[in-house]
Amino acid sequence: MKMKTPPSTIVGKSGKGSNPKTALYVGGLESTVNESALHSAFIPFGEVKEVSLPIDHATGEHRGFGFVEFEAAEDAAAAMDNMHNSELYGRVLRVNFAQPNKIKGGDKGWATQAVWADADDWYEKHIAEEELEKLAKQQDKAAKAAVVEGIVSAAAAGGAAAATAAVAATEAGST
Numbered sequence: 001m002k003m004k005t006p007p008s009t010i011v012g013k014s015g016k017g018s019n020p021k022t023a024l025y026v027g028g029l030e031s032t033v034n035e036s037a038l039h040s041a042f043i044p045f046g047e048v049k050e051v052s053l054p055i056d057h058a059t060g061e062h063r064g065f066g067f068v069e070f071e072a073a074e075d076a077a078a079a080m081d082n083m084h085n086s087e088l089y090g091r092v093l094r095v096n097f098a099q100p101n102k103i104k105g106g107d108k109g110w111a112t113q114a115v116w117a118d119a120d121d122w123y124e125k126h127i128a129e130e131e132l133e134k135l136a137k138q139q140d141k142a143a144k145a146a147v148v149e150g151i152v153s154a155a156a157a158g159g160a161a162a163a164t165a166a167v168a169a170t171e172a173g174s175t
Contacts, residue, residue, distance in 0.1 A: 022049070022076045023098040027065040029053070030089035035066075041088055042068045046075025067098055 026038065039051045050069040053062035070076040076097070084095040 021097045022071070022073050023067055023069040024076055024080055025065065025094075025096050025098040026068055026083070027094035027096075028091050029062065029064050029066055029093070030091045031061055031064070033062070033066075033089055037089075038066050038068060042070075042079050042083065045070070045079035045082065047071040069098075 024042075026042075029038070033053075035051045035053055038053065039048055042048055042051075047070065048068060049071050051066065053066040055061070056063045068076075068079070070079065080095045080097065083093055086093055086095075
C-alpha cells in the first residue's frame, strides 16, 4: 500500500507584523508526555528553540497540549506537515501554527497586546507634536520680527513714505 505524503505547507511572511511562523501548537498529548519527550519528537525537523507544556494549576499536570518553537519557519512547517495526525505515546497529535496570546480588549473583545502597550508610543508622538507646534510658533514670531525690522529700517532710511510702502507690501503678502 502506497503512503500518501502530506501536502507541503508554504510559509508566508505576511499577516500582522509580517513575522514568519515558527511556533507550533501540539494538541492531544498523553498525560505522561514531558518537555523532553516533546523536544525529542520534534528535533528531527530542525533546531528547536523552546518547548513548553502549560500546567493546570488545579491538578499540577500539563493540560494535554504544548508549544514547540523552532529557529526557522521552514523547520516549523516541515514539522507540522509530518507530525499532524501522527501518534505519540498512543495518542494522535494535532499540530498547527500557534496563535498569538490573546488579552481581553481590542475590536472583538480580545487583543494580542495589553492596552498600555502603546502608551510609550502615544506619549512620544504627543511630545513630538507639541515640539512641532512650539517650533512653528517660534518661526512665526521670527518672521513677524523680521517684517517689523524691515519696516523700521525702511522708515529710518527713506522716511514715512517708504515705511508706508513696506507696510502695504507686507499686508499684501500676508493676505
